[in-house]
Amino acid sequence: MNIAVLGASGGLGGMTGSTCVQVSERILIDVGTGVSQLLLKQMQQVRHIFLTHSHSDHIACLPMLLGNLFNVADADEPVTVYGSADTIAAIQAHVFNWVIWPDMQELPSKAAPLLRLQTITAGQSIAIDGISLTPFATYHTVPTFGYSICKEQQHTVYVADTGYASSLVEQINQLGVIDDIILECSFPNELAAVAKQSCHLTPQLCLQLLAELTQPPKRVWINHLKPDVADEVHKQLRQQHPPQGWQVLL
């Protein structure tokens, strides 16, 4: 996998920070607390941020990351934040509202802003620096995108937060040959009811989803374990064996 998962936890207090995936020096998916793995100079290189959804474990550090870009990004090379219409509307209303954080779409000036918010739709590919990112809908409590990422002849699918749904299986089956899939597994099997209610996966549901993929991914990476139940999820993942195995991202 030629992509760095800087934050693989589904919350706070885990082995790593919360969700942040570095696709390249300039491209991130989500800005959870895992972004703090980057040095200041590395943060200042980021210009494209793809959001999966509006939950705070995925956007918590977005305002402060933009703060670090204030003196380096400019109208010639602004920061673009991409997301579904729902996600963009949520961060506009609840983050960049001058109360939680200044609206950086108006700074340093409305004419030449630091930040652009760009709505994207499922199936719409965005190409940046030879890398293509295509969102698809997952099954979660708020509208959520996973991303199909094609980079250097490698196809990685970052599934993001999701529960089990046959519609998700169909979506992934349409993505073609997958080298690496990054799948969430938030709760242990005995919390299946909580997983169902909050639209997340358990080890059993991960196995079921993988078994239903028509072209099995070459490698499976698991993330987004909830910190308070992570030990049990680890144990259950070790006891179950999809054909290609799976690795838990820390």
Ligand SMILES: Nc1ncnc2c1ncn2[C@@H]1O[C@@H]2COP(=O)(O)O[C@H]2[C@H]1O
């Ligand atoms: N009924 C529920 N619906 C949604 N989220 C819930 C519920 N119960 C607990 N939660 C927690 O709230 C969290 C919100 O972020 P997540 O979706 O990552 O994970 C969710 C769960 O850990």
